[in-house]
Amino acid sequence: MPSLGADMEDGSFIEWHAEPGQSVARGQAICVVETQKGAVEVEIWEAGVLAKLIASPGQKIPVGQVMALVATAGEDWKAIAAAVPPPPAVTGSGAPPPPSGRVKVSPAARRRAEELGVDLAAVQPSGAHGAISIADVELAAAAKKPPDRQAGMRDAIAAAMSRSKREIPHYYLASEINVERAMAWLEKHNAAVPIGERVLFAALQLKAVACALRETPELNGFYQGGAFRPGTGMHLGVAVSLRGGGLVAPALHDVDKQSLADLMTGLKDLLRRARSGQVRSSEMADPTITVTNLGDLGVDTVFGVIYPPQVALVGIGRSTVKPWVTDGAIVPARIVQATLSADHRVSDGMRGARFLVELDRLFQQPESLA
Amino acid sequence: MSGTVRINYREALRQGLREALLRDDRVFLMGEDVGRYGGSYAVSKGLLEEFGEDRIRDTPLSESAFVGAGIGAALNGMRPIVEVMTVNFSLLALDQIMNNAATLRHMSGGQVNVPIVIRMTTGAGRQLAAQHSHSLEGWYAHIPGLRIVTPATHEDARGMLFTALQDPDPVLIFEHASLLNVEGEIAADPQPVDIDYAAVRRQGTDLSLITYGGSLIKSLQAAAKLAEDGLSCEVIDLRSLRPLDDATFIASIAKTHRALIVDEAWKSGGLSAEISARIMEQAFYELDAPVCRVCGAEVPVPYAKHLEDAAIPQVDGIVAAARNLVK
Numbered sequence: 030m031p032s033l034g035a036d037m038e039d040g041s042f043i044e045w046h047a048e049p050g051q052s053v054a055r056g057q058a059i060c061v062v063e064t065q066k067g068a069v070e071v072e073i074w075e076a077g078v079l080a081k082l083i084a085s086p087g088q089k090i091p092v093g094q095v096m097a098l099v100a101t102a103g104e105d106w107k108a109i110a111a112a113v114p115p116p117p118a119v120t121g122s123g124a125p126p127p128p129s130g131r132v133k134v135s136p137a138a139r140r141r142a143e144e145l146g147v148d149l150a151a152v153q154p155s156g157a158h159g160a161i162s163i164a165d166v167e168l169a170a171a172a173k174k175p176p177d178r179q180a181g182m183r184d185a186i187a188a189a190m191s192r193s194k195r196e197i198p199h200y201y202l203a204s205e206i207n208v209e210r211a212m213a214w215l216e217k218h219n220a221a222v223p224i225g226e227r228v229l230f231a232a233l234q235l236k237a238v239a240c241a242l243r244e245t246p247e248l249n250g251f252y253q254g255g256a257f258r259p260g261t262g263m264h265l266g267v268a269v270s271l272r273g274g275g276l277v278a279p280a281l282h283d284v285d286k287q288s289l290a291d292l293m294t295g296l297k298d299l300l301r302r303a304r305s306g307q308v309r310s311s312e313m314a315d316p317t318i319t320v321t322n323l324g325d326l327g328v329d330t331v332f333g334v335i336y337p338p339q340v341a342l343v344g345i346g347r348s349t350v351k352p353w354v355t356d357g358a359i360v361p362a363r364i365v366q367a368t369l370s371a372d373h374r375v376s377d378g379m380r381g382a383r384f385l386v387e388l389d390r391l392f393q394q395p396e397s398l399a
Numbered sequence: 400m401s402g403t404v405r406i407n408y409r410e411a412l413r414q415g416l417r418e419a420l421l422r423d424d425r426v427f428l429m430g431e432d433v434g435r436y437g438g439s440y441a442v443s444k445g446l447l448e449e450f451g452e453d454r455i456r457d458t459p460l461s462e463s464a465f466v467g468a469g470i471g472a473a474l475n476g477m478r479p480i481v482e483v484m485t486v487n488f489s490l491l492a493l494d495q496i497m498n499n500a501a502t503l504r505h506m507s508g509g510q511v512n513v514p515i516v517i518r519m520t521t522g523a524g525r526q527l528a529a530q531h532s533h534s535l536e537g538w539y540a541h542i543p544g545l546r547i548v549t550p551a552t553h554e555d556a557r558g559m560l561f562t563a564l565q566d567p568d569p570v571l572i573f574e575h576a577s578l579l580n581v582e583g584e585i586a587a588d589p590q591p592v593d594i595d596y597a598a599v600r601r602q603g604t605d606l607s608l609i610t611y612g613g614s615l616i617k618s619l620q621a622a623a624k625l626a627e628d629g630l631s632c633e634v635i636d637l638r639s640l641r642p643l644d645d646a647t648f649i650a651s652i653a654k655t656h657r658a659l660i661v662d663e664a665w666k667s668g669g670l671s672a673e674i675s676a677r678i679m680e681q682a683f684y685e686l687d688a689p690v691c692r693v694c695g696a697e698v699p700v701p702y703a704k705h706l707e708d709a710a711i712p713q714v715d716g717i718v719a720a721a722r723n724l725v726k
Contacts, residue, residue, distance in 0.1 A: 137656045137687040157688040157724050163656060164687075 067306035133160035239284035266316025279312035430482030501544030524577030529699035537670035558592030575613030603633035
């Protein structure tokens with residue numbers, strides 16, 4: 030069971046997307062696990078042949094526990110599968126086998142099942158005369174009720190943010206950036222392509238942030254075990270608020286290397302999956318920095334809390350038309366507030382400032398971000 | 400407010416009789432051995448000396464004759480209390496009770512009422528064998544025109560008689576023989592009691608024990624025993640068998656979802672069957688288990704102690720049935 034985010038202790042196994050004997054490639058999603066942040070597709074990090082599936086649906090599995098065995102090159106998967114003793118057969122709790130024919134249900138239990146939307150065929154009877162009783166129905170209803178994902182997510186956010194504010198000495202910087210040129214360029218670009226290929230300003234922002242990070246790699250990575258570990262790529266965690274409340278910040282990978290068009294496609298896909306609770310394990314664990322944009326909600330400036338073990342968070346506010354002095358003249362221009370929250374253990378204000386200056390520079394050369 | 404007194408059920412009945420005789424001079428008691436002998440169950444002991452032969456009247460051994468005489472007296476403005484020694488003997492007066500007492504108001508188009516109260520002993524438990532021990536109150540509860548009440552507590556034993564005498568139509572009071580020597584604390588000041596409603600004698604949540612008369616004490620003992628196992632029983636004392644207070648036991652079942660009827664009478668065609676049917680009609684969707692009955696064995700009540708015990712509901716049997724119902 031992989032760790033799919035800070036503070037994850039275990040996950041509930043939901044289902045396999047692969048079967049024994051199947052060849053799997055590194056990065057292939059082979060199963061789904063329910064975490065506090067929703068259902069996550071877990072990708073395998075080893076290529077080979079699935080030899081044995083050990084986890085079964087409904088199981089709660091601690092991080093680090095074996096979920097499946099994989100035969101790597103040169104190994105016989107059947108031999109590996111055979112070498113592992115089969116899990117003990119599920120023994121009944123002494124309950125009699127389900128009776129054949131009509132299932133006995135008390136009238137009150139039948140009515141209760143209707144109220145609770147419980148399928149009587151799935152209820153284990155324990156009442157008088159082997160009939161399904163109200164208590165049996167209520168037990169089944171309680172078992173059926175999904176875990177309170179809302180509350181779980183709140184707990185996860187609370188734990189991560191408390192840890193952040195407890196451990197990370199934040200410093201904050203803000204810059205006003207004139208995005209008139211970038212937006213004008215984007216509008217021109219969008220006018221020339223079909224509606225489906227239009228690019229949102231948010232995608233351009235991500236690209237700009239990723240490229241700016243090249244100048245200040247100490248903002249991109251993790252602080253773990255008392256030391257900074259640089260990220261292996263510009264994997265930007267995109268903060269997505271969910272409709273039911275709470276938020277996730279799954280990663281878009283190698284944002285600096287993607288074309289704007291690919292980035293837009295990736296962003297749309299990620300938003301859709303994040304909102305329907307279908308993010309992948311690598312997306313949960315990989316972000317090397319988080320970008321949050323509250324501009325759509327009318328916020329001018331975001332003072333973000335870093336998501337540990339990351340070391341920085343970039344906030345982008347709304348764009349507003351303001352008087353701007355260019356070449357001695359006052360002209361109207363679209364302005365955004367870009368902020369940086371950064372971990373002072375890893376970087377200093379000078380370096381943070383360098384990042385914001387670079388971000389500004391890139392917004393003035395939008396063609397370079399295409 | 401003068402606190403409580405400890406008396407037995409027989410004494411409570413006697414106090415009820417005495418009070419009725421004192422409060423209304425139209426009231427008189429009539430029956431076999433009620434006067435000089437003091438009643439075959441000693442309920443009316445001392446009343447002849449206090450109230451005289453006009454109001455405490457010994458009768459010949461002819462149930463039909465003296466019940467008929469009581470009906471005549473009632474028709475003529477008196478308030479007779481007729482004691483029939485046991486319910487078995489009352490069958491000799493069944494014609495008077497059914498064809499006259501229960502029907503005259505109807506037959507006269509409402510011109511006459513029959514304000515008679517007929518008391519009789521019912522039930523087993525005193526080794527009086529098959530001609531003195533049956534529980535036939537359910538038969539009487541079959542008959543429109545009669546009101547049937549069953550005092551199971553000392554308050555009801557003392558208070559139901561006077562309330563019954565206020566009814567303009569015939570009331571039959573069934574006094575369980577096994578209760579006569581049972582002692583209990585009772586308010587020294589008699590309080591009026593109703594004869595219309597069932598009473599919840601113990602609150603509970605898991606199971607409704609529906610019972611009356613001599614089986615109430617056993618049901619309460621069973622409930623106490625079941626409570627030790629964590630099973631919470633509600634005990635309903637029906638008090639009135641006709642009319643039945645459906646609302647009380649239906650409300651209880653809506654809470655507990657399980658019903659166990661305890662009735663010393665036979666099951667077949669009996670009161671327990673009637674209650675069971677009403678539960679099906681009115682509370683089917685509340686039931687979480689089939690209605691269960693603990694009743695008298697379908698035999699004439701035996702004389703031998705161990706056989707008599709085996710023939711009627713006992714605490715252990717009620718406990719076992721309840722456990723079976725709440726798994």
